[in-house]
Amino acid sequence: MGAEKILIALVRDGEWTIKPDGTIWRQSRRIGNRHDGSSLLIPCATERAERLLPTGYLMVRAMRNGVRTNGLAHRLVWQHAHGDIPDGMQINHRNGIKDDNRPENLELASATDQAKHAHGSGLIDQTGQRNPSAKLSDRQVAQIRNAYQQGGYTMEQLGQRFGVSFQAISKIVRGKRRPKQGGPVAGDDLRHCVCEQDEATGRFIGKRVAGRLLDGVEHNGMPEVAHG
Structure with missing residues (x-):
């Protein structure tokens, strides 16, 4: 089972809860004792399951059968609301805020669509020396x-x-x-x-560039080529 399917199963099994605002919660537990002296985990409170990454996204992780599983929270929220993510598609944040995982702020997008959205909304600035x-x-x-x-x-x-x-x-x-x-x-x-300016006449003296002078005078004749 893939990592995201494992995490989705936690939601479907009721161990995690995704609220309407896109936040993910889990129930914390403490160790207690049964009457026979054996240990058991007692639910005691709910806590946020996500943690903030340096990239600005929220990550969730869980321990299942001794294996730690990680995933991105926004992908989990979208799958909870809509089902599997089609191959080759990603989840884009409409407003550009990477930890705003409200379902209405998430949309399917290709990598090209995401790049266009980032540039068009100013989230990626490649003006000036950044280009x-x-x-x-x-x-x-x-x-x-x-x-x-x-x-x-x-x-x-x-x-x-x-x-x-x-x-x-x-x-x-x-x-x-x-x-x-x-x-x-x-x-x-x-x-x-x-251009240089003639001191006597005040006329601008153009430079020949690509068949014309920079003072606006057109020169359409073919240049002479020396033979020999």
């Missing part, structure tokens, strides 16, 4: 924005200093990328931080 693909720390993002506001750096220089493209710098200082991180967000016209 495995992040190249910059939150501190570096704030440094970039402060350096841009104070002047003295082009985006290209900031990109070289922090090891990213100047396009990434542009999105960071405008708040289009990493919006939750600190540092002042810039205005819309950022050409002066990407």
